Amino acid sequence: MTIENEELKNAVPIVRAKGLSKRYGTTVALDHVDLQIPAGRIVGLIGPNGAGKTTALKAILGLTEFDGELSVLGLDPRTHRTELMQHVCFIADVAVLPRWMRVGDAVDFVAGVHPRFSREKCEAFLARTKIAKTQRVRELSKGMIVQLHLALVMAIDAKLLVLDEPTLGLDILYRKEFYETLLNDYFDHEKTILVTTHQVEEIERILTDLIFIRDGRIVLDASMDAVAERYAEVLVGPDKADAARALKPLSERQIFGKSIFLFDGIDHSRLTALGELHKPSVADLFVATMKGTYA
């Protein structure tokens, strides 16, 4: 255990789950999940469809009942949702803003009900967009709705921001802008961001921590640094392929007559002997870890 991990253990976690379980009828959505998310992190919660991501987020946000223990900012989300929402913000996915609402009314309303909302900040964010205050949400494009939601949320001085597929259905310009704004204008060491998305490639550079979830169970929970230490991708020529296979790689794929092997927990010095060493992308790691999910 590294010193960094020791420090994290002592700090009060933003989210702490122990034996978190949830079933819908006979389907198990979450199966005894243990989880700790410390402050000041950007955590990617990644999993295939139906793995339990959204259920986990819903439990954290107090939107569903569950079994086991879960505390968010030290509170039980089931019984303290209203208090919790003073410090937790949430963007579900596109199109959850009420379509009948006018932009100006939305800003007024959030300013009226949220004690930690800064109207100045929100209006400064909106000024950078093409959104007009007199427009109704239904008149905005998908991308503009997300911009509006982001402007509302970033103007709230919250401790935890939960993003569930926030950029679903947006074009690449909006997606890039979304994460850049979030990183440059919002995130700091007091804040924690928990994000789920299928577009892993776009967020892997901003993540500090990675959680893989499959069939309601956590299959990987590590910092990005630890992931880089633990996993390695090696480009191996045909002559050394058998030697590489002997080290039990997670996956193997072919490219230009060479093989790319993904290794888990093999000493990097041993791997350099086999060939060129790369840091695996989260997407490749994900595919290797989730092998057989839909089979």
Place this chain on the structure above:
Amino acid sequence: MSTTVSTNKFSWLLKREFWEYRGAFFWTPVITGIVMLSLVLLALIIAETSANRAGMSLNGVNFGEISSHLSEGNAAKLYAGLNVGLLSLGFPIGIALFFVLFFYGIGALYNDRADRSVLFWKSLPISDTETVLAKVVTMAFVAPILAVAAMIALHFAFLVLMSVWVLVHGINPMLLWSPTHLLTLWAKLALLIPINALWALPSIGWLLLCSSFARSKPFLWAVALPVVSGVLISMFHLMSSLSLPSSWYWRNIVGRLLLSIIPGTWVDVAELRHLDSDDRMPEALSDLLSLSSVGHLLTSPTFLIGIVAGVAMIVAAMYFRRVRTESYA
């Protein structure tokens, strides 16, 4: 400090309801009023062109008799008749209010689940109790206050129109404008709002309960459940085991769940002294809000049990608001 914040927050919740249903709460009574006024104007024009003024009666007021009554000095009778005219003129606004409240209630806790914007509302520090209470207050007070305001505006416009008309016919229009009479009428309308609100609680509670409970088709739940059960009870005479007629069920269960949001549907419970014959309508209406009839109503079991049932259903609606964020729509 915290109370001012929370009252302020609550006023924002009410504003939110008004923004979303501005058309229903504001424009429905206004347009209904304009239609009524147009009908009056049309009647006057027809009366003028057909030159058949002598026996014309409008809204129960026989204008041909106005001057004769007054010459007898019978002003009280004129005002009683005028009351009937003004109240029946505003009646369609009350009916429109029923439709507005009915469809508002059915959608209030359902529509945002269907379009998933409930996730936005639930991401704000607003409790489910506050959300549901804002909808109850909107149904019990905000919409009825706007409807009564529209009725009063309609009365005013009607009187202006009639003043011009009687003036043309050489009658002093000031006779129509008795301040005590009008203020009494309008004050009564305003004071009836809280009584209507308490009476409406079972309907408000039932509609909001269906709205928060139904995973789909809240309208069907709200209407079919009481009506089908009523039909079954009537068919098999199930109430007879309690030695009650089936009409008891229709009146006290189905009617209270669905129709109590019609303003003034409690009049028969209030046992107005003069309601026994149509001829005495003016006297009956003046009985509205008389101490004895209101006292009768406020102490009647159907009124009190209705309040308890309404509150219970509102509490249940709060529970379902907390646990249901999905819909199948």
